[in-house]
Amino acid sequence: DTVLTQSPALAVSPGERVTISCRASESVSTLMHWYQQKPGQQPTLLIYLASNLESGVPARFSGSGSGTDFTLTIDPVEADDTATYYCQQSWNDWTFGGGTKLELK
Amino acid sequence: EVQLQQSGAELVRPGTSVKLSCKVSGDTITAYYMHFVKQRPGQGLEWIGRIDPEDDSTKYAEKFKNKATLTADTSSNTAYLKLSSLTSEDTATYFCTTESVNYGGSSFGYWGQGVMVTVSS
Numbered sequence: 160d161t162v163l164t165q166s167p168a169l170a171v172s173p174g175e176r177v178t179i180s181c182r183a184s185e186s187v188s189t190l191m192h193w194y195q196q197k198p199g200q201q202p203t204l205l206i207y208l209a210s211n212l213e214s215g216v217p218a219r220f221s222g223s224g225s226g227t228d229f230t231l232t233i234d235p236v237e238a239d240d241t242a243t244y245y246c247q248q249s250w251n252d253w254t255f256g257g258g259t260k261l262e263l264k
Numbered sequence: 265e266v267q268l269q270q271s272g273a274e275l276v277r278p279g280t281s282v283k284l285s286c287k288v289s290g291d292t293i294t295a296y297y298m299h300f301v302k303q304r305p306g307q308g309l310e311w312i313g314r315i316d317p318e319d320d321s322t323k324y325a326e327k328f329k330n331k332a333t334l335t336a337d338t339s340s341n342t343a344y345l346k347l348s349s350l351t352s353e354d355t356a357t358y359f360c361t362t363e364s365v366n367y368g369g370s371s372f373g374y375w376g377q378g379v380m381v382t383v384s385s
Contacts, residue, residue, distance in 0.1 A: 207371035
């Protein structure tokens with residue numbers, strides 16, 4: 160299995176810039192996607208193929224990376240961005256990272 | 265607008281099976297590969313498997329190969345997940361989700377609301 164590693168939690172203030180990282184155990188090219196999940200809700204797609212913004216997602220969200228290292232950036236962070244963010248690879252079947260819980264100060 | 269409507273919450277006994285449904289509206293199910301994802305309480309997301317409703321071909325994560333069975337009915341635009349030999353480890357929320365055949369690079373664009381399965385005697 161391709162293992163994806165994310166830092167478990169971050170805390171930032173509204174208006175700041177935040178980067179959430181995801182490291183893959185092997186190269187996944189650009190077959191990396193990012194999701195947001197708020198408590199009690201289903202996940203929603205934010206970024207596909209490492210850097211493509213899903214339709215309807217605010218331009219405050221962006222993604223970058225290739226190979227094994229990927230980043231989701233939110234700039235500026237808003238109160239509504241409180242959620243858990245998951246990376247997902249589709250190079251070798253599909254696996255998710257453990258999630259990064261974003262809290263606002 | 266594409267919507268995925270999942271069946272209701274289930275309370276099931278250990279050792280039994282349960283079959284969950286996921287109905288696609290707003291598009292034909294054959295425009296997508298259908299996936300199911302597991303989320304245990306307070307935990308992360310786990311991919312279970314995928315079915316191509318066009319030809320019923322399936323792919324499963326290794327740990328779910330003897331646990332999950334995916335089927336689809338194109339006449340009703342519905343995908344199904346059957347879980348067998350249930351234990352407390354299967355207590356979780358199960359989501360269905362779509363992978364577009366021609367958009368999004370194998371990402372999961374639409375999601376159902378999730379269905380809670382509780383395994384308890």
